[in-house]
Amino acid sequence: MPEKYILKLYILGSNAASELALKNLREIISHESNTQFDLEVIDVRRHPELAEDARILAVPTLIKKLPKPMRKIIGDLSNKQKVLHSLDLISQG
Amino acid sequence: MKFTDSTYEELVEQINTLQENVNKLEKKAVSHMQAEYDLETSERNLSAILEMNADGILIVDTDGIVLYVNPAAERLFGRSKDKFLGYSFGFPVSASKTDDTLVIIKKETFCEVEFRVVCVKWDKRQAFQLSVRDITRHKRYEEALRTSEIRFKTLTEFAPVGIFRTDVNGVTNYVNPRYCEISKLNSEEALGKGWLDAVHPEDRSLLDKDWKQAAISGSQSYSEYRFLHTDGSITWVNGHAVPLRDQSGDLIGYIGAIEDITDRKRAEEKLIESEAYYRTLIDISPDGIITSDIEGNVTYGSKKAYEIFEEPPEASFIGTSILKWLDPEYHLMILERFADIISGDVKPVTAEYKLLKHNRSVFWAELSSCPITDSKGNTNGLLIVCRDISGRKKAEDDLIKARDKAEEGDKLKTAFLHNISHEIRTPMNAITGFSALLGEPDLTQETQKSYIDIITQSSDHLLDVLNDIIEISNIEAGILKLKRNEINLNTLMGKLFKQFKLTAAEKGIELRYRTGLSGNQAEVITDYSKLVQILSNLLSNALKFTLKGEIKFGYNLKNENLEFFVSDTGISIPDDEHNKIFDRFYQVEYSTSRQFQGTGLGLSISKEYVELMKGKIWLTSDPGNGSVFYFTMPYEQVFKEHHISPPTSELLKLLDVDIKTLLVAEDDNNNFHLIKQLLSELNVKIVRACNGIEAVDICKSGLKIDLILMDIKMPLMDGYTAIRKILDHSPEMRIIAQTAYGDDEERSMEAGCAGFISKPFVRKQFIKMMKEFL
Numbered sequence: 001m002p003e004k005y006i007l008k009l010y011i012l013g014s015n016a017a018s019e020l021a022l023k024n025l026r027e028i029i030s031h032e033s034n035t036q037f038d039l040e041v042i043d044v045r046r047h048p049e050l051a052e053d054a055r056i057l058a059v060p061t062l063i064k065k066l067p068k069p070m071r072k073i074i075g076d077l078s079n080k081q082k083v084l085h086s087l088d089l090i091s092q093g
Numbered sequence: 094m095k096f097t098d099s100t101y102e103e104l105v106e107q108i109n110t111l112q113e114n115v116n117k118l119e120k121k122a123v124s125h126m127q128a129e130y131d132l133e134t135s136e137r138n139l140s141a142i143l144e145m146n147a148d149g150i151l152i153v154d155t156d157g158i159v160l161y162v163n164p165a166a167e168r169l170f171g172r173s174k175d176k177f178l179g180y181s182f183g184f185p186v187s188a189s190k191t192d193d194t195l196v197i198i199k200k201e202t203f204c205e206v207e208f209r210v211v212c213v214k215w216d217k218r219q220a221f222q223l224s225v226r227d228i229t230r231h232k233r234y235e236e237a238l239r240t241s242e243i244r245f246k247t248l249t250e251f252a253p254v255g256i257f258r259t260d261v262n263g264v265t266n267y268v269n270p271r272y273c274e275i276s277k278l279n280s281e282e283a284l285g286k287g288w289l290d291a292v293h294p295e296d297r298s299l300l301d302k303d304w305k306q307a308a309i310s311g312s313q314s315y316s317e318y319r320f321l322h323t324d325g326s327i328t329w330v331n332g333h334a335v336p337l338r339d340q341s342g343d344l345i346g347y348i349g350a351i352e353d354i355t356d357r358k359r360a361e362e363k364l365i366e367s368e369a370y371y372r373t374l375i376d377i378s379p380d381g382i383i384t385s386d387i388e389g390n391v392t393y394g395s396k397k398a399y400e401i402f403e404e405p406p407e408a409s410f411i412g413t414s415i416l417k418w419l420d421p422e423y424h425l426m427i428l429e430r431f432a433d434i435i436s437g438d439v440k441p442v443t444a445e446y447k448l449l450k451h452n453r454s455v456f457w458a459e460l461s462s463c464p465i466t467d468s469k470g471n472t473n474g475l476l477i478v479c480r481d482i483s484g485r486k487k488a489e490d491d492l493i494k495a496r497d498k499a500e501e502g503d504k505l506k507t508a509f510l511h512n513i514s515h516e517i518r519t520p521m522n523a524i525t526g527f528s529a530l531l532g533e534p535d536l537t538q539e540t541q542k543s544y545i546d547i548i549t550q551s552s553d554h555l556l557d558v559l560n561d562i563i564e565i566s567n568i569e570a571g572i573l574k575l576k577r578n579e580i581n582l583n584t585l586m587g588k589l590f591k592q593f594k595l596t597a598a599e600k601g602i603e604l605r606y607r608t609g610l611s612g613n614q615a616e617v618i619t620d621y622s623k624l625v626q627i628l629s630n631l632l633s634n635a636l637k638f639t640l641k642g643e644i645k646f647g648y649n650l651k652n653e654n655l656e657f658f659v660s661d662t663g664i665s666i667p668d669d670e671h672n673k674i675f676d677r678f679y680q681v682e683y684s685t686s687r688q689f690q691g692t693g694l695g696l697s698i699s700k701e702y703v704e705l706m707k708g709k710i711w712l713t714s715d716p717g718n719g720s721v722f723y724f725t726m727p728y729e730q731v732f733k734e735h736h737i738s739p740p741t742s743e744l745l746k747l748l749d750v751d752i753k754t755l756l757v758a759e760d761d762n763n764n765f766h767l768i769k770q771l772l773s774e775l776n777v778k779i780v781r782a783c784n785g786i787e788a789v790d791i792c793k794s795g796l797k798i799d800l801i802l803m804d805i806k807m808p809l810m811d812g813y814t815a816i817r818k819i820l821d822h823s824p825e826m827r828i829i830a831q832t833a834y835g836d837d838e839e840r841s842m843e844a845g846c847a848g849f850i851s852k853p854f855v856r857k858q859f860i861k862m863m864k865e866f867l
Contacts, residue, residue: 012196012203044198051198057170058197058206061183072157074183075193082186 003067004036005087010054010061013045017076021060024077032089064088149206149225151177152215157184160215169206169227171199185210185221194228204229255330255351258337261344263289263304275330275353277322293319293327300332308336308344317354329358381479384465389415389431392474401458401481403450415477420447420455427460434464434472445482457486515806516558520551522853523763527551529856530770551763561694568701575705578621579731582648582655583608585625589646593632599762602639607647609655616731617655623702624726630695631659631722637808638663639719640783654708655728660721664809665714675700675710699724756780756798758788758815759831760807764852768802771859777867785810789818798826800866805832805841816844827866 009025011018022041029037044051044059054063064071064087077083084090143150149166153159162177170177185208196203209224249256255272259265268283276283276291292300296318307314313335320328334349375382381398385391394402394410402418404410416424423446430442441463448458459482465474527544530536536544567573586606597604608615628646635644642662649656666674675696703710708726757772759765760783769779780796782788784807792798801819805812816828829848830841841849850862 015196015203015205017194017196045203048198048201055180056198057180057182058195059203060195072181072183073186074157074195075186077186078193079186086184086186 004038005067006038006040006065007087008040008042008054008063008065010042010044010051010056010059010063012059013043015059018060020076020078021062024080024083025062028077028080028083028087028089035089146224149223149227151182151223151225152213152220153182153185153223154215154218154220155184157181160220166225169199169204169225170197182223185223195225197225205232252350255353256349257283257288257351258346258348260346263347266346272351275328275351276320277328291320291322293321295319304334304336304347307334307347311336314349317358327355328353329355378478379480381481383410383415383477383479384474385415385477386474387431387435387472389427389475391415398479401479402448403452405451408451418449420449423447430462431475434462434475437472439464439466439472448479456481456483458482513558513562517555518852519761519764520555520558523551523767524548524555525853526767526771526856547763547766554763561698564698565694568698573701573705576620576622577618579616579618580621580624582610582615582617584615585621585628586647589625589628589632592629593636593644596636597644600636600639601641602636603643605643605645607645609647609649614650614730618729618731619726620702620706623706627699627702627724628657628659630699631724634695635659635661635663635722642719650728651725653728654725656723656725658721658723660719662719665716665718666712666720668714671712671714674712756782756788756791756796756800757802758782758785758807758812759802759804760784761804764804767854771854771856772863775860775863775867784808785812785815785818788815789822792819792826793822800863801826801828803828803830803846805830813840813844816841816846820845829862829866 007025009022011022025039029039042050044056051059054061058074060074060076062073062077062083064073067088071086071088073083073086081090143161143163146163147165149169150161150163151159151166152161159177159180159182162174167173167177193208195206195208197206205228206225207228208226211222211224213220213222249269252269252271255275256267256269257265257272258267264286265284265288268280268288270280273280273283276288278288278291282288282291289297296316300316300318303314303316313333315331315333317329317331320330322328330351331354332349332351334347336344337346337348339345375395376397378395378397381401382393382395383391383398384393391410391413394404398404398410399406402410410418415427419427426444426446430444433442441461443459443461446458446460447455449455459480461478461480463476464472465476467473527548531541531544531548586608590604590606594604632644632646635646639661640663644659644661646657646659648658700710703724703726706726708724710722710724712720712722714720757765757768757779759768759781765781772779780791780798782791786809788801788803789810792801803812803816807815812830812832816830819826819828827847828845829850830838830844830846831850831852831854832841838849838851848862848866850859
């Protein structure tokens with residue numbers, strides 16, 4: 001049983017890049033049927049304190065809390081290969 | 094260590110080699126140092142580039158930890174370098190090929206940025222360089238541009254004018270809805286070249302010219318043109334077009350606006366029509382129309398005005414003073430009218446004026462004038478309608494003349510009645526006088542016969558007078574009828590000659606007649622009695638009128654008409670009297686200066702007869718040579734024959750009448766005979782004068798005259814005038830006036846007469862009076 005993923009996506013409301021990031025992420029998750037994901041989407045406009053806590057400097061930002069190591073990714077997640085790699089879902093190369 | 098030469102040499106060689114190596118090393122070291130120096134410089138330069146870059150630059154390691162941040166990034170993120178370095182920014186995964194956007198969180202606000210990622214080596218490790226560019230402002234520009242476009246679009250969509258844009262060839266690439274409404278094209282038809290087809294064919298070249306002109310001059314064009322719609326209706330527009338140019342100044346098209354001015358154009362057309370309408374009204378008006386400014390200078394004159402004033406078309410009223418066209422007598426009147434108008438009298442006023450034509454001749458006109466006011470109601474001129482009333486004035490004058498003539502006619506009629514009583518009394522005098530003489534005893538048969546002749550003649554004359562009066566009343570009543578008698582003209586001439594020759598002989602006048610036709614040709618159909626009467630009237634007049642010389646009468650055939658003539662050598666008749674003498678009663682116009690014995694109706698009756706017979710009557714008269722009376726009638730032969738004989742003429746010469754010795758001024762022969770007879774028992778010499786002039790001449794001739802018996806009513810000079818002239822010459826002369834008028838006694842005494850005797854004479858009274866004076 002692979003480890004459960006805990007992901008946090010920091011976005012800004014209806015910002016185009018944020019929406020794209022969310023869409024891309026959902027797509028990725030839907031393809032990873034073997035992995036359990038726990039995705040939390042945080043709107044930094046509504047919850048600026050959460051952004052501050054997580055030291056988010058820009059959105060969209062995706063944080064992989066678990067499994068360790070923690071990873072922090074910025075951008076609209078449109079480069080699927082890189083995203084998968086960064087999330088250790090596939091080995092690079 | 095054994096040193097041999099060879100060894101030494103080898104050593105030297107080794108030293109040299111070493112030396113060379115040292116040199117090489119030195120060189121290398123120098124070069125290396127140089128390289129290090131270059132590197133250092135390069136890094137410094139690079140650092141400066143990073144530091145000075147306007148874009149925010151962050152360098153993060155593969156874990157997303159910030160390794161470097163430049164000042165622009167510090168500003169952009171709103172946090173200092175120490176709040177970056179060592180922090181996790183995040184591993185940039187998204188951006189590889191295209192520029193991406195991020196929203197950076199700047200305290201409580203958000204700022205959209207564009208970012209770009211490149212892989213770099215940082216401290217010999219793999220790293221990423223993020224370039225971050227603030228696009229907020231750019232976005233704002235874009236937004237502003239979009240807003241502006243929306244605003245522009247809204248503006249054009251709802252603008253009340255049609256808006257279009259074309260390329261350099263006039264191909265439309267934009268129109269607003271109003272444009273479509275005005276041109277009645279849908280947007281597809283309006284775009285491209287289609288709009289030009291909707292422009293009225295007559296206006297296309299004009300439009301093309303205007304646009305090209307605008308392109309050359311660089312100014313906006315202004316044209317008025319028409320859209321011809323498919324249903325045949327027309328929309329007038331005014332169009333502005335502005336040439337559009339690119340940055341290098343080349344023409345790239347036009348932008349413009351059109352406005353529907355159909356209503357205005359219609360109004361203009363209506364105005365033109367209305368103006369034409371009123372101009373026509375003015376032109377066809379039988380009255381001339383003139384306007385002037387408030388100073389009286391003419392500002393307009395209608396065609397008719399030019400005609401009325403006979404002003405040549407090349408001349409002009411404009412600018413001339415209105416006074417120039419008015420008789421000076423009326424200057425004050427028109428100036429007063431101007432004064433009234435200036436002081437606010439707006440009522441139209443019509444008055445009659447004497448005006449002057451171009452050639453300064455005077456004519457009558459009726460001027461109606463009213464003020465002309467501007468749109469504010471201020472009087473700025475005078476409108477004058479000028480009607481030529483010369484005709485009406487003439488008619489009025491004619492009417493006055495006719496009235497005067499009627500009044501005169503009335504007077505003449507009164508005078509005529511007065512005269513008629515005289516004309517009846519005169520023969521009556523002879524009849525009663527000689528009837529009484531017939532009663533005298535011891536009269537020889539011869540004397541009796543002469544008395545009876547006189548009585549008969551006088552009765553005939555009285556009858557003539559009465560016949561004339563009856564004839565006049567027939568003429569007045571219009572019941573004259575022509576008879577058709579077959580007569581021989583030559584026989585008639587002969588009869589007339591016989592009838593008048595005695596009277597002519599008594600006056601010592603030659604009488605001749607001439608026949609113009611002979612044989613059957615002289616046989617004509619006419620009203621015998623009327624022809625005889627006409628000729629008798631003319632002959633009687635000639636005889637009465639002529640004191641010496643000759644009287645000729647006769648006829649000729651002229652142009653299918655018989656032309657009769659009676660010529661005399663009496664005094665001439667002035668031209669202006671020629672028509673008047675045919676008027677009834679004319680002869681008695683001047684109460685006592687009687688031209689002809691008779692009723693004064695002879696010529697009038699003759700004229701009526703001639704006209705009834707479809708002829709004409711006239712006379713010619715040369716001063717000093719007497720007169721010729723002519724009349725015509727159609728020539729109607731009894732038997733038509735075609736040979737014409739030369740005219741024959743007869744001549745009869747009569748003896749002069751003996752001049753007796755005594756001054757009796759009496760024109761009437763019978764009266765003279767009566768007087769002579771009455772005076773015969775008194776044993777006096779009798780000299781006769783037939784008119785006033787003769788009486789005066791005889792008195793002046795030196796002949797001794799003791800007493801004058803003066804008839805008042807005589808031809809050429811009446812008795813009163815003769816009395817005055819004689820008394821002027823011989824104040825002691827005693828004159829007895831004798832007249833048939835009842836009211837002459839007073840006038841006779843005033844004129845200086847010694848006595849007065851009224852006709853008809855009572856014999857005893859007459860003899861007594863003569864005896865007293867002699």
